[in-house]
Amino acid sequence: MPPSSPAAAPLRVAVMGAGAxxxxxxxxxxxxxxxVTLIARPAHVQAIQAHGLRMETQTFDEQVRLSASSDASAVEGxxxxxxxxKSTDTEAAGAQILPHLAHSATVLCLQNGVDNADRLQAVLPHHTVAAAVVYVATEMAGPGHVKHHGRGDLVIEPSAAHVAxxxxxxxxxxxxxxxxxxALWLKLILxxxxxxxxxxxxxxxxxxxVGEGVQDVMRDVVNECLAVAEAEGVQVAGDVDAAVRMxxxxxxxxxxxxxxxxxxGxxxxxxxxxxxxxxxxxxxxxxxxxxxxxxxLVKLLESKQG
Known part of the structure; x- marks a missing residue:
């Protein structure tokens, strides 16, 4: 069964870029x-409008009814x-929602990388933009079907504490x-x-x-990241080695x-x-x-798809 409804008034939530x-x-x-309104690609929107969002998680498998749209204007209200x-789309997507965004809205960045909230704040200078660190294992298993493999937790900035x-x-x-x-740098390192x-x-x-030599490669990557973070004056949150193992x-x-x-592709x-x-x-x-x-090497693999 779903969790009980919150005691406070329900929030109006829009998800910009509703992938996994x-x-x-x-x-x-x-x-x-x-x-909740999911703003997603048309194939997902059509499936969700017809059948709801299928959530196949570790503890339940349900069709969840919510709204869906492929238009950024759906953030209105x-x-x-x-x-x-994606981090590559931060500024463009921010510009798309800007004309429709309520002044009082809180925008919570659930993205990889360490600078998205700063980049988005530059596009939305008069709105509350807060960074979040996301730990969740998910994938889109088909149109309107999200599959959950593990975790599902967030670390958020104090400016968004009211939604916690x-x-x-x-x-x-x-x-x-x-x-x-x-915490963002810890996630970047992982x-x-x-x-x-x-x-x-x-x-x-x-x-x-567990591949031969891979642990050594990962250790080199982590050490380089830590050296850069230290030079930037970042206090990396938590136990890095334990987080890598987790x-x-x-x-x-x-x-x-x-x-x-x-x-x-x-x-x-x-x-x-x-x-x-x-x-x-x-x-x-x-x-x-x-x-x-x-x-x-990843850039080279990307170029093969061109």
Missing amino acids: VGCYFGGMLARAGHA ADLVLFCV PALVVAGIAAEVSDNVRG NSAYNAVSAITQLPYGKTA IFDTMPGQFSSTAQDLAR KKSEIDYLNGLVVRRGQALGIATPANRVLWA
């Missing part, structure tokens, strides 16, 4: 009684916008942190260690991490988002993962050869 991540969190909020587009209770009641573990920048290897091999985390332990069957993008976010570490390292005079090799 947006569908999962939007679906969870809809199950809890919030008025939303109290909360979950901003889930609604997230928690909806079954989403939401932690408010004063060091979201450090993505840099796992995503490209999963993409290049088209294997899930559990199989890549991905292997909790998501062994998950393919990285980068792997999923390449498998579908789509451009990945590699420029904002290993590529960002390379660029920041170059600017700071820090060598990042392991990250550079992984970035270059």
